[in-house]
Amino acid sequence: MISQPRYLQLVRLSAWYDLFVTAGFATPWTFALIHGALAALAHGSGLPGSLPSFEPAHVLMANLLGSVVVVWSLLRLHATQALYGRYDALARFLFAAWQLYAVAHGATWLILGFTAAELAFGVAQLLPLRNQSGVPRVDPIPNKC
Template sequence: MSRLRTPSRPTYLRVVRASAWYDLAVTAGFATPWTYVLVHDTLSSCGRALGLGALPELDPWQILFANLMGSVVVVWAVLRIVRPLPEYGLFDGIARALFATWQAYALAHGVSRLLWLFFGVEVAFGVLQLVPWRWDRNADLAGSGGGPADGCPLDTASR
């Protein structure tokens, strides 16, 4: 049998919390139409100043999707700040792999190169949160650590 082993708690939980603070700082401005306009204008100005390209002109659909993404990420970030758990790091790492995939797709299709700055952070936090998880192929049903009683959602030994 195999099961997923939880990474060492103190250091790993600091990474989970740090990634949450980053998310909160970067996405809070996306959560409302009023703040998103300010973030959009600031990012466009920075992109032009750095020669990385501006964001496309605002439209109601873009604002809606930015607000939806911002709202969900802010709530997810607050949860990880208030109650950081190893499992949240695992799922956040998976979400970051998805975000990085779609960011790479957008970059390949000509969006502002300003996205590279966010892509790099997504990949870094994704690696930091996923790599510490290990599959233990020698774990038996009576083994300790990482099982359902320890809160590991991906325990395969009990299935």
């Protein structure tokens, strides 16, 4: 169980992590630099799997992902809420699932480092909250948009 203030710190920390890790994916130019560095690291690490060259459509997908994650990170930093942490946990489990799928189909095992971070933040953001009196809090996700 985690206190509300501590939980909100965790939500902000996960947002900073996302911003740091994905900001470079948001533009074709920065993505080219990151892709080159990751490809060299994957090749030099001796780990199984590969990081292939990207075609323009692949770069577009990476840029869209980077752009959305940057905006999502900025929202969590600017308007931190427990509800955002719950949604972020869901997104992290989805990301981890697709990363594991990619590795199982030949992608570089370097991805597993990111998968570990996704799972750690996802689990942490699902911890039950307690209010100031120490009583567990129920935070249902509202079904209104």
